[in-house]
Amino acid sequence: MGCCGSGAGLTATLPAARASNEEVLLASRVVADGIRQTDLAVPTIHCGACVRTIEKALGGLVGVESARANLSAKRVTVRWQSNGGPPPFVETLKRAGFEAHLFDVESDKDDGALSELIRALAVAGFASSNVMLLSVSIWSGAEAETRDLFHWLSMIIALPALAYSGRIFFRSGWRALRHGRTNMDVPISLGVLLAFGMSVYETVQHGPHAYFDAAISLLFFLLIGRTLDYMMRERARQAVRSLVRLAARGAFVVQADGTQVYLPVEEIVPGMSITLGAGERVPVDATVSKGDSELDVSLVSGESVPLRATVGATVRAGTLNLTGPLTLVATAKASSSFLAEMIRMMEAAEQGRSGYRRIADRAAALYAPVVHVAAFLTFIGWMVATGDLHNAITIAIAVLIITCPCALGLAVPIVQVIAAQRLFKNGIMVKDGSSIERLAEIDAVIFDKTGTLTSAAPRLVSAEHIDSASLKLAAALALHSRHPYSQALVEAAAGLTPSPVVFDDITEQAGFGLQAKAGAKVYRLGKPSWALASPESIVGAASVALTQNGQWMTGFCFEDKLRTDAAVTVAKLQQSGVRVEIVSGDRKGPVGLVAAALGVPYRSGVTPNEKVARIKSLSAAGHKVLMVGDGLNDAPALGAAHTSMAPASASDVGRCAADFVFLRQSLLAVPLAVSVAREARRLIRQNMALAVAYNVVAVPIAIMGLVTPLIAAIAMSGSSILVVANALRLKGVEGSPASAAPNTISAAAILEAAE
Structure with a gap:
């Protein structure tokens, strides 16, 4: 996952006060050219005001992007x-009033806050x-002496409870x-x-009124709201923790002399050979170099049926080896694995600042002074108006309490959290809360x-009739x-x-294919119009051509299978008022066949730049485009695109560029x-309206x-x-219907369409 950088949270636990520059560098990861990312744990964040204070304090530091x-x-x-x-970072947060330390997944456990809230x-x-x-x-109507006694008893009960x-x-x-x-807890x-x-003053002065019941009951109801808020946010964190528990802590690595050494997962690097026994989880993304087994891949694909893993198969970190021993060759560090990417996406889902959330944040920022x-x-x-100090203070206290913007602060993020959970349970990962909007x-x-639209695993047609030397050469490039x-x-x-051919240099051109040099020879494997020096020399209806120095060597045709529910997916999108089209770099014949099967318009043979141009053209016409x-x-x-989705089988760059990643085969995602x-947008609007209506009605009444x-x-x-209750209604959204049978587009049909 080179484009995504290494993973957050896979660092050693480092105390905040002694977080040196070297430790911060060790715990950070490269996310772009010249840009690093550091993740900090700040346990005392509890409201929107804290978020704004922290972001403002750190955002003002020199060098912070x-x-x-x-x-x-x-x-x-x-x-x-x-x-x-x-x-x-840590020193700045400490000056702002927040204790912080470098984040560690292992230390991201129950902090006892919920237990403290429940006890309180x-x-x-x-x-x-x-x-x-x-x-x-x-x-x-108790007598004065009884009233005074009960006021004193009330104070004795209320004081320790209040403290x-x-x-x-x-x-x-x-x-x-x-x-x-200030924050919302100051006026509370x-x-x-x-x-x-x-109330204490009234009790000491033998006054007729005391509000011990109001003071302690006020705390009781405030704590109900605070506890519910914490529980909802804790549920969002549990989804991340469940993924973290799937990460292996280490693995046995085969040394050069054949011995095996157990290494922590953070020390495993690409190229290392790993032995994996039955019942163990794959520690990092890898390929199988020896062995035959079955894997529980429900984490990656959502499928409950085990997947066969043989030599050459790609395996993902976090999947479970079920039946036999395997020898793996690591292809990525643990911090760059698919599992680490999923964890990062889950953690980021609630961070997005959508338009509605920015409105709520600005309103909440005005809360304390107003x-x-x-x-x-x-x-x-x-x-x-009255000269009654007791009455004036009582009404002022009511105004302080009733204007708390808790509802406004919860209106947007609580829906985003529940929406992200809802999507995650259906195998859809969200990178940013604003993506949902x-x-x-x-x-x-x-x-x-x-x-x-078609399966991520097409099949080569008539492989037995292809020259074995050319097939081996093409496979070495592929x-x-x-x-x-x-x-x-x-x-x-x-x-x-x-293949005996040894390549000196191999490059891939997005949308076209692979080019390699072997001495004075230049090989190309990709679109025939690109691989050949003269497009007129294309032979047959091959989708992929292998050429040497621009001259035709052989062509390859593939059998495509439509993804499960592709037709139902398109129909459901069209029923919801969304226009659908196919824009592909493949040849006109295969693309046209798929488009005809789905009943949608298409564009074929387009380059990456032409795909972007098509999106810009639709955007200029007023459309909001989802690219899949x-x-x-x-x-x-x-x-x-306005927003984007990619399947889990996508390239690393594709997954990093997408706002959503769906893990299951069905396109109904x-x-x-x-x-x-x-539905989330509708509930957010309702919540915003409820929060505003509450303040419009309640504040004048209190005043x-x-x-x-x-x-x-x-x-x-x-x-x-x-x-919160309104946001929970999002769980009632109907899920996807049962998957339809897969559709296969045969090689003969492709050839017929191409002709």
Whole structure:
């Protein structure tokens, strides 16, 4: 996965305070030319204000390209220019009030926060129920002496509960104030303490009113909302943890003298020979060099049927070896494996800043100053109007509490998290939360043909009639490409002796083919019009030609099989109002046959640049284009489209360029993803409307003095619960129907169409 860089989270645990430049370099990975990425764990992130503070602090450092905080994963991803050495990430976050350390997957375990929240919730619930019982007696008309006694008893119960349960908010609010900033816990803490302090004053002065019940019940309802929020985000993290558990910790590596040494997975590099016993997980992406076994590949393909693994087969990190011993040759480091890429995509799914989320973030950023000013003006207004200090403070506290933007802060990310989970359960990986929003907007889909609409494993036709020397030569070239036709050539030549030709240099031109030099000879394997010096010398209807110095040697035809449910996929997309077309670099005959079978328009023989031009043409006409492709030649088009998808069998570059990767064979992943994205957009709009309507209605009522602090707490928590409950409705989106039988396009039909 060279284009993706090495994996986040596969580093040693390093303490924050002693994170030297060398340690930061060791824990970082290269993501682009001159750009490195470092992942930091920041356990004290808990709200949108924290996210904005962290991103602003790190974004202002010299050399930092971008900083993105993930609230659910409590992670910060920083990209920085490697030429000047790592900026002081940890020290900067410490000055901003956040403890941080270099992220380690092994240390990303339960941090005890949920247990702390549940204990605080239990204490607050117990205390509030008992104080409420005492308050009922007071409300029933108790005598002054009894009222005073019950006020003192209420204070005795409320004080320890307030200290224990309230520290969730007090600790966060004080940390923010100590570093010269605010967050949503500051006004919450202020409201609770003011209500309690005013009640203590009333009790000492033998006053008729005390709000111990309101103060402790307020904490109880706030903790309900906070606990639900944490549980939803924890569910998003569990999906990542389940993938992490599939990663092997190490493997036995065969040394030059034949001995075996157990190495940690981080020390295994491409080219090493690995022995893998039955029942063990594949540690890194590799190819089988010896042995015959079956693999549980449900992680990669979603298929429950084991896959046969023989010599030459490609195996993915995290898949389980079921039946026999295998010898593997590593093709990628653990940090660049397919499993590591999946983990990164899951972690990134909630980080995206969609348009709706940016609106919510800006609104939440205005929250602290606006709510404090509103509460202060309310206090002044009621003091001027009535002169009643007790009443003015009570109403100001209610305003402080009821205006908490928890619902607004949850409106977008909670839907994005659930949508990403929904897609993941259906074998669709999401790279960025904003991709879901873009997918909901698409009204046109462009499909590549080979490896996308058709199977990623085409079969060479009439291999027995092809000259064995030419087939072996073509297979030796094809070993250096992951194109489906190249893999078919390698498979067809698996039983033959290797070609004696030794190549000096091999390059691949996206969309055209492979070129190699052997002494004075130049070999090309690819599109006939490109491989031949004179296109007029094309022989037959071959899809791939092998040439020497521009002269024809032989041609190859392949049998394509449409992916399962390809026809149903196109029909479902068209029914949803999306236009579909095929844009392929393959020849007119094979492309036209597939297009006719699916009933869609097509363009054949196009170059990568022409694919991009077609997307730009549709975009200029007002269309939002989804590109679905798998090859190296599709990468520019995947990047140019409004959003993009690729199958798991795609090239490394193709998967890196795509916004979504679907792991299963069925193309129904495409309409399912569109359906989920559109439903998520609808729920986000509803949540935004609910959050805005709540504040429009609740704030004026609170300012008018018609809401007590307790009712304000119930209303504020209720709005958050309503938003979460509405987001959970996304789980009700219907999934894909059962897969249809695969369609095969025969070689004879291809030849007939070509003629």
